[in-house]
Amino acid sequence: MKNQKPSTKALVLVLCGPLLAFIFTLHVLAGGGGSGFLPEIWFWAVLWTFLAALAGVLWRAYRGDRSAFAGYELPEGDGDRFDWSTRTGRYAWRRDDEEGELHAHDDFSGHGPIT
Numbered sequence: 001m002k003n004q005k006p007s008t009k010a011l012v013l014v015l016c017g018p019l020l021a022f023i024f025t026l027h028v029l030a031g032g033g034g035s036g037f038l039p040e041i042w043f044w045a046v047l048w049t050f051l052a053a054l055a056g057v058l059w060r061a062y063r064g065d066r067s068a069f070a071g072y073e074l075p076e077g078d079g080d081r082f083d084w085s086t087r088t089g090r091y092a093w094r095r096d097d098e099e100g101e102l103h104a105h106d107d108f109s110g111h112g113p114i115t
Contacts, residue, residue: 004065010056017048 006014021041028034057068 006056014049014052014056017045017052021045 021044024041025038028038060066061069
């Protein structure tokens with residue numbers, strides 16, 4: 001039972017909350033009244049979807065299919081890796097600014113870089 005697709009019943013169970021909220025929203029818009037309840041209805045629909053999906057994943061994990069938890073790897077580092085020698089990366093403009101090369105050919109020195 002490794003890495004199987006969820007059944008149609010499971011998909012309907014997860015998506016019935018937003019479907020009912022959508023039908024209620026159409027009914028309210030067509031009728032023209034009771035729109036004060038719409039944010040609460042959609043909040044509960046989203047909460048239902050989250051909890052139903054989580055319950056489905058936990059049930060599958062209980063039955064032996066842990067692919068939903070093992071299919072991802074955490075990113076390495078903090079995402080701010082750059083190479084000073086090639087001047088690449090997110091903060092490479094700072095080195096250029098410190099060396100005076102960023103604003104060497106314009107008349108607007110003192111204004112920050114456009115990133």
